[in-house]
Every structure is written in C-alpha cells, then in structure tokens.
Amino acid sequence: MKTDVILIGGSAGAFNVILSILNNLDKSINTPIVIVLHRLKNSVSSFEAILQRHSHYQIKEIEDKEALKKGFIYTAPADYHVLLEKNLTFSLDVSELVNFSRPSIDVAFESFSTLLEEKCCGILLSGSNQDGANGLKTIAENNGKTFIQDCSEAEFDIMPKAAKNICNKHIELNTTTLIKVLNNEYHHKT
Amino acid sequence: MITLNELDELLFTIKKQFDYDFCDYSKASMLRRINRFMDINNMKNAVDLKFELINNPAIFQNFINEIVVNVSEFFRDPSFFKSLQEKVFPYLNSYPKINIWSAGCSFGEETYSLNILLKENNLFSKTRIYATDISANAIERARKGIYDNNNFKDYTRNYYDCGGKEALNNYFVSDDRHSMIQSELKQNVLFSNHNLVADSVFKECQLILCRNVLIYFNNELQNKALELFYESLPVHGFLAIGKKESLRFSSIYDHFKEIDREEKIYQKIR
Ligand SMILES: C[S@@+](CC[C@H](N)C(=O)[O-])C[C@H]1O[C@@H](n2cnc3c(N)ncnc32)[C@H](O)[C@@H]1O
Numbered sequence: 213m214k215t216d217v218i219l220i221g222g223s224a225g226a227f228n229v230i231l232s233i234l235n236n237l238d239k240s241i242n243t244p245i246v247i248v249l250h251r252l253k254n255s256v257s258s259f260e261a262i263l264q265r266h267s268h269y270q271i272k273e274i275e276d277k278e279a280l281k282k283g284f285i286y287t288a289p290a291d292y293h294v295l296l297e298k299n300l301t302f303s304l305d306v307s308e309l310v311n312f313s314r315p316s317i318d319v320a321f322e323s324f325s326t327l328l329e330e331k332c333c334g335i336l337l338s339g340s341n342q343d344g345a346n347g348l349k350t351i352a353e354n355n356g357k358t359f360i361q362d363c364s365e366a367e368f369d370i371m372p373k374a375a376k377n378i379c380n381k382h383i384e385l386n387t388t389t390l391i392k393v394l395n396n397e398y399h400h401k402t
Numbered sequence: 403m404i405t406l407n408e409l410d411e412l413l414f415t416i417k418k419q420f421d422y423d424f425c426d427y428s429k430a431s432m433l434r435r436i437n438r439f440m441d442i443n444n445m446k447n448a449v450d451l452k453f454e455l456i457n458n459p460a461i462f463q464n465f466i467n468e469i470v471v472n473v474s475e476f477f478r479d480p481s482f483f484k485s486l487q488e489k490v491f492p493y494l495n496s497y498p499k500i501n502i503w504s505a506g507c508s509f510g511e512e513t514y515s516l517n518i519l520l521k522e523n524n525l526f527s528k529t530r531i532y533a534t535d536i537s538a539n540a541i542e543r544a545r546k547g548i549y550d551n552n553n554f555k556d557y558t559r560n561y562y563d564c565g566g567k568e569a570l571n572n573y574f575v576s577d578d579r580h581s582m583i584q585s586e587l588k589q590n591v592l593f594s595n596h597n598l599v600a601d602s603v604f605k606e607c608q609l610i611l612c613r614n615v616l617i618y619f620n621n622e623l624q625n626k627a628l629e630l631f632y633e634s635l636p637v638h639g640f641l642a643i644g645k646k647e648s649l650r651f652s653s654i655y656d657h658f659k660e661i662d663r664e665e666k667i668y669q670k671i672r
C-alpha cells in the first residue's frame with residue numbers, strides 16, 4: 213500500500229522558506245509532509261509550535277512506530293534518524309551521524325523513496341552542508357519528483373548546489389514557484 | 403546491497419541456522435545495517451552474505467556486533483538524568499537494597515552515567531546494577547570502560563546539564579587519548595550477555611532503564627520486551643524508556659502511571 217508523501221529537507225536558512233510554503237499551501241491539501249531539518253541536539257525548541265501557527269495541517273514531532281497519516285506534518289526529532297516501515301509507520305534510529313547530521317536528510321529520503329518510489333516527492337532547501345543530495349538522487353532514480361530551491365535565492369547554497377550537481381532530473385525553483393507547483397500537483401490528491 | 407524483499411528470507415535463514423531471531427526487528431533499520439555490513443566486508447549480494455555467514459562461523463559474531471546499533475554517550479538526554487535524580491532517586495532511597503537493570507547498555511556509557519549519579523546522591527553503596535546487551539563485543543568493552551577523550555567535551559556539558567556536582571574527569575583515569583572509568587564505579591556492576599528477544603527475567607529490579615533499544619523492534623517485539631520488564635518490576639518499580647519511544651501501543655500501558663511524560667519515566671502501579 214503506497215501513499216503520496218512530500219519530504220522537505222533543509223538546514224541553515226531553510227526555516228523561513230518552510231514557513232512560507234506552509235502558509236501558502238492550499239487548505240484543501242492534506243498529503244502527509246515530513247520535515248527533516250538539521251537542529252541542535254538537546255535544544256528545547258518551540259519549532260513545532262511555530263509551524264503550527266502557519267499551517268492548516270496538524271504538526272507532530274515523530275514518535276517511534278507512529279503511523280503516517282493524512283493531514284499531518286511530521287518533524288524529525290533532534291538526534292534521531294527517521295526511517296519508514298512497509299506498514300507506513302516511522303522508525304527512529306540513533307546510529308552514526310551521516311554527513312555530520314542526525315537526523316540526516318539522506319537517510320530519510322533514501323528510506324522513504326525505497327518504499328514509496330514514484331509517490332515520494334523530495335524538496336531540498338537552503339543549507340550549508342551536502343546532506344540531502346544523495347537522497348534526492350535516489351528519489352529521482354525511483355521516479356519521484358525532486359525540487360531544489362533556486363540556488364540564487366537560497367540563503368546558503370551549498371546544499372541545493374550539491375544536489376544540483378549529482379541529481380540531474382531535478383527542477384530548480386524559487387519559493388513562490390515551488391508553492392504554485394505543489395498546489396497544482398497535490399490539490400486533487402486528497 | 404540487498405532489498406527489503408530479500409531481507410525477510412535472510413532473517414529467516416539466520417533464525418534457523420544460528421538461533422538468533424531478528425525477524426521482528428525494525429526492517430528499515432535492519433536493511434541499512436546489513437547493507438552497511440556488506441559494504442564494509444565487500445559482499446555484493448544476499449548470496450555472498452549467506453555463504454559467508456554459513457561457511458565462516460567466526461564472521462557471524464562479528465555480524466551481530468555490527469548490525470546492532472551501539473551508538474551511545476554519557477548522560478544522553480541530560481534532562482532525563484536530571485528528572486531521574488529528582489523524581490525517582492528519593493523513592494529508591496526508601497529501599498534497603500536497590501537492584502537496577504540497564505538493558506541494552508551498549509559500551510556502558512549509560513550504566514556508568516547512572517552509577518556516577520547514584521554516587522553523588524549517596525545511593526551507590528546499596529545499589530547493584532545489572533547491565534545487559536545482546537552484543538558480546540559491547541559487553542566486553544563495557545567491562546573495560548575505556549572511552550575516547552575526543553567526546554569528553556560533550557559528555558562534560560551533558561553532565562553539568564543534568565546537575566552533576568563534581569568534575570566529570572574525577573571519575574576517570576586518563577592518558578592523552580583515552581579515559582577509563584574508575585574501578586570503584588565498576589564494582590557494583592554486573593555486565594552480561596542477555597537477549598531481550600529470547601532470554602527471560604533474571605532478577606527483581608526496582609528500576610529498569612531500556613533506552614533507545616525498543617526503536618529497533620517492531621510493535622510485537624516491543625510488547626514482548628515490555629512484558630519482560632513488567633515481570634521484573636515490583637509494584638511501584640520504575641521503568642524508563644527512550645525519549646521518543648512510547649508505551650502507548652503496548653499491552654502493559656494500563657499497568658503504569660506516568661512519572662515524567664517528557665522523559666518517559668513510568669511507575670508500575672499494578
Ligand atoms: C542505541 S544503543 C542504546 C544505548 C543506551 N541505552 C542509550 O540510550 O544511549 C542500543 C543497544 O541495544 C542493544 N540491543 C539490540 N537488540 C537487543 C536485544 N535483543 N537484547 C538486548 N540488547 C539489544 C544493542 O546491542 C545496543 O547496544
């Protein structure tokens with residue numbers, strides 16, 4: 213049983229882009245979204261609370277073995293990798309850092325893409341390391357849609373540039389266009 | 403590389419051949435670990451891997467050691483250790499003798515962290531810690547208690563964040579690269595091999611720590627392990643699981659009350 217999922221990865225400079233995406237998504241869209249954002253470990257942050265103020269979705273930090281549901285935006289908890297199981301539940305993992313990161317965007321993207329194939333869409337935003345590039349490539353290879361934030365718009369372009377270099381099926385867009393594309397792509401998939 | 407479809411068959415073979423049951427582990431994580439193992443050992447496909455495991459018994463123990471995730475640190479989640487001292491230690495103090503089970507102890511970081519805090523809270527002398535893990539390698543390293551100095555900056559920050567009262571390095575003997583936990587802090591700890599999937603209860607314990615182990619199990623297996631903990635606890639005993647793990651999906655949920663919801667500390671009430 214496969215389902216549509218939108219994955220968003222980012223690091224430095226991605227937070228405000230995420231807010232504007234959430235603010236501007238059509239209220240009719242309820243495709244599950246998973247956000248993997250690099251964050252400081254042990255930081256008590258109000259990240260989820262802030263997102264909630266900007267979205268018609270319900271925001272939820274991922275708990276182990278929780279089921280993926282429509283109408284929810286899931287955030288990767290600090291210090292855990294996020295994986296998807298065949299029965300569409302999340303598994304958390306504290307194995308080694310990947311690209312100096314846990315959660316790693318590559319790890320999440322690869323796990324979701326392997327299971328969901330063309331139903332898994334990956335979006336990679338601003339960031340100052342190369343995490344996410346390989347994951348986005350995997351999504352493209354499995355025929356999922358891949359979007360990269362316009363490198364000239366991104367506050368930090370190392371992450372989107374790295375992805376551009378290795379993932380050749382990507383579409384590079386500024387935030388405004390990305391929102392339009394998402395609204396077009398997903399409004400009928402509720 | 404193996405695929406999810408090949409994984410089930412491989413785990414079944416391992417169960418038949420070696421009597422180690424990983425069939426109810428989280429498949430997503432298992433797949434990553436096994437592919438990592440194959441990568442390190444230059445194995446190309448499932449046939450290679452099976453051939454090596456079956457014909458080269460020495461590699462099997464190595465395989466077990468590698469597919470489990472031993473990543474840990476001293477005072478992981480300082481807020482948890484802080485809460486443990488504030489909400490559980492005073493209660494433990496009322497027992498004349500305390501048994502603690504640190505399940506999935508990895509290289510001993512969690513166990514020794516706990517022991518340091520027991521010492522600072524004057525509970526050390528009446529406590530015995532049973533620290534167990536499925537990995538023989540982990541147990542051996544935990545017994546040695548030697549850690550890389552590079553990580554001590556983080557450990558020290560964690561230690562102070564959870565309310566540590568001394569200098570962390572007072573508890574270690576160090577050279578320029580490694581630090582070994584003081585022998586006194588090893589004396590009340592019994593490290594042993596124990597498989598939460600196959601082995602049974604061995605001791606009544608007033609506090610059980612099993613953190614970041616259940617994430618590697620599917621729901622059924624989590625449930626099985628939690629039932630084991632339930633059996634090992636007296637009424638009013640405490641159970642602590644990982645910060646993002648949950649009792650909610652388990653059959654023992656109703657038998658516990660929340661002591662700290664955020665830090666996932668529970669008390670058995672019936
Ligand atoms: C990520 S470590 C957790 C270490 C520590 N508790 C912490 O939270 O930092 C997980 C540990 O669980 C152990 N483990 C995995 N499966 C097990 C089983 N069936 N029985 C006992 N231990 C197991 C692994 O060997 C590993 O050392």
